[in-house]
Amino acid sequence: MTIGVLAEAAGVGVETVRFYERKGLIAQPRKPQRGFRYYAPETVERIRFIRQAQELGFTLRETRELLSLRTAPGADCAAVRAQAQAKLDDVMEKTRRLEAICQALQTLIAACPGKGPTVACTILDAFGSQGSQGAPQQVKVRRKQTKAQPSGSMKTLVLSISGMHCAGCTETVKSLLELEEGVQTAALSLEEAKARILYDSTVTEPGRLVKVVERAGYSASTPAE
Amino acid sequence: MTIGVLAEAAGVGVETVRFYERKGLIAQPRKPQRGFRYYAPETVERIRFIRQAQELGFTLRETRELLSLRTAPGADCAAVRAQAQAKLDDVMEKTRRLEAICQALQTLIAACPGKGPTVACTILDAFGSQGSQGAPQQVKVRRKQTKAQPSGSMKTLVLSISGMHCAGCTETVKSLLELEEGVQTAALSLEEAKARILYDSTVTEPGRLVKVVERAGYSASTPAE
DNA sequence: ATAGACTCCGTACCATGATACGGAGTCAAC
DNA sequence: GTTGACTCCGTATCATGGTACGGAGTCTAT
Numbered sequence: 001m002t003i004g005v006l007a008e009a010a011g012v013g014v015e016t017v018r019f020y021e022r023k024g025l026i027a028q029p030r031k032p033q034r035g036f037r038y039y040a041p042e043t044v045e046r047i048r049f050i051r052q053a054q055e056l057g058f059t060l061r062e063t064r065e066l067l068s069l070r071t072a073p074g075a076d077c078a079a080v081r082a083q084a085q086a087k088l089d090d091v092m093e094k095t096r097r098l099e100a101i102c103q104a105l106q107t108l109i110a111a112c113p114g115k116g117p118t119v120a121c122t123i124l125d126a127f128g129s130q131g132s133q134g135a136p137q138q139v140k141v142r143r144k145q146t147k148a149q150p151s152g153s154m155k156t157l158v159l160s161i162s163g164m165h166c167a168g169c170t171e172t173v174k175s176l177l178e179l180e181e182g183v184q185t186a187a188l189s190l191e192e193a194k195a196r197i198l199y200d201s202t203v204t205e206p207g208r209l210v211k212v213v214e215r216a217g218y219s220a221s222t223p224a225e
Numbered sequence: 226m227t228i229g230v231l232a233e234a235a236g237v238g239v240e241t242v243r244f245y246e247r248k249g250l251i252a253q254p255r256k257p258q259r260g261f262r263y264y265a266p267e268t269v270e271r272i273r274f275i276r277q278a279q280e281l282g283f284t285l286r287e288t289r290e291l292l293s294l295r296t297a298p299g300a301d302c303a304a305v306r307a308q309a310q311a312k313l314d315d316v317m318e319k320t321r322r323l324e325a326i327c328q329a330l331q332t333l334i335a336a337c338p339g340k341g342p343t344v345a346c347t348i349l350d351a352f353g354s355q356g357s358q359g360a361p362q363q364v365k366v367r368r369k370q371t372k373a374q375p376s377g378s379m380k381t382l383v384l385s386i387s388g389m390h391c392a393g394c395t396e397t398v399k400s401l402l403e404l405e406e407g408v409q410t411a412a413l414s415l416e417e418a419k420a421r422i423l424y425d426s427t428v429t430e431p432g433r434l435v436k437v438v439e440r441a442g443y444s445a446s447t448p449a450e
Numbered sequence: 451a452t453a454g455a456c457t458c459c460g461t462a463c464c465a466t467g468a469t470a471c472g473g474a475g476t477c478a479a480c
Numbered sequence: 481g482t483t484g485a486c487t488c489c490g491t492a493t494c495a496t497g498g499t500a501c502g503g504a505g506t507c508t509a510t
Contacts, residue, residue, distance in 0.1 A: 015469055036487060052322055057282030070347045088330040097277055098320045105313040122295045240499055261457060
């Protein structure tokens with residue numbers, strides 16, 4: 001299979017395959033000098049493994065080490081064994097920590113429907129220690145790029161926003177606003193409780209942006225209203 | 226506590242604390258306008274949690290979402306619950322995958338001191354065949370044939386080899402020796418920790434063979450030395 | 451009240467893990 | 481044997497998660 005087919009099958013880009021090759025994670029299967037790469041079908045699995053390992057927090061270096069662990073002629077058995085054991089210890093430690101987070105989440109969920117009006121239970125509370133802080137939630141959306149417009153259609157809107165009580169809140173609101181079509185940038189100030197939004201007035205309008213903020217659980221108003 | 230003390234306690238740099246603050250992962254605890262940051266002691270835990278999450282492959286954005294999950298006073302408990310449940314599903318999926326890697330490593334380790342033939346068992350072999358015994362691949366090695374010589378140039382060398390602690394090791398050494406030019410056969414004994422090598426003294430010599438073994442990570446010596 | 455240690459803040463820089471680009475080369479199908 | 485899709489390769493660019501710098505400001509102890 002050629003690189004494009006492989007990439008497609010493994011769910012990555014062609015460039016990524018070449019990148020992994022450069023990093024020594026997959027072999028370079030070229031005939032003699034110049035020609036296409038032709039891959040064995042099992043390479044798909046290899047790439048999927050790499051992606052999984054990435055998502056689990058392994059670096060490419062570590063992943064390469066994992067992949068090259070083998071009991072084979074030419075490799076020192078004892079050394080391989082020791083390496084594998086070391087990796088195994090790492091992985092088990094990771095598993096333990098993940099399970100701790102898992103449990104903390106379950107605790108959090110169990111505590112949630114509870115009656116108490118002012119129960120501020122965060123994952124850290126459930127995790128072992130104290131500490132609290134919070135921000136309303138939001139939905140993850142893909143971002144639609146808004147290019148800078150040449151001339152007078154770009155306007156600045158200043159919104160007063162209440163309910164933002166930490167930097168996390170401002171980040172949330174900033175992200176939401178910048179995800180909105182027509183918004184080029186949004187500068188948030190926690191101290192002033194304000195957002196300065198540069199937007200394209202031919203694409204969106206203040207009322208819309210106010211709604212965006214309010215949908216996140218804050219209240220917003222245009223100061224000159 | 227000031228930022229330096231906090232950073233020290235959490236095992237990160239001062240700049241990192243400021244960085245997390247900018248990203249909205251920890252609150253900015255400044256008094257009025259200009260002055261030092263003073264942190265509550267539990268912030269240490271918070272930072273440690275962030276580092277752990279990082280190592281487990283969570284992005285800072287995800288970590289922030291985890292940290293800001295809470296059962297807030299009054300409002301939409303159901304939403305928080307749903308969010309937490311979604312996170313929990315993610316985390317459990319991660320845990321499952323880590324455990325798969327864990328198992329693959331254990332399989333790999335278990336295979337090492339195991340059976341006779343030279344199996345090339347990589348983590349991918351162990352990984353793909355979850356539970357079911359997927360065929361371990363026979364490594365194909367190119368052998369340079371050494372024909373039996375007619376007369377007196379064939380000699381036998383006995384090497385004492387230490388470091389071989391499983392049948393896999395003896396197979397490895399055997400393969401390596403028999404790949405060597407001039408070697409006709411090598412008989413390995415795990416119990417005696419010895420190799421009996423039939424070789425052509427016009428082509429190779431004991432010192433060379435010792436090197437072959439040592440290059441694989443074992444120590445070898447000629448007994449009559 | 452002054453030294454010395456620490457902190458502030460913006461900005462520049464870094465490594466990792468990708469992605470994008472573009473002109474030339476390759477291949478398979480017609 | 482020409483076309484058109486795909487590939488090659490080097491290099492440039494990007495996002496994330498930090499790290500480093502440096503001049504000015506702040507704290508604390510003496």
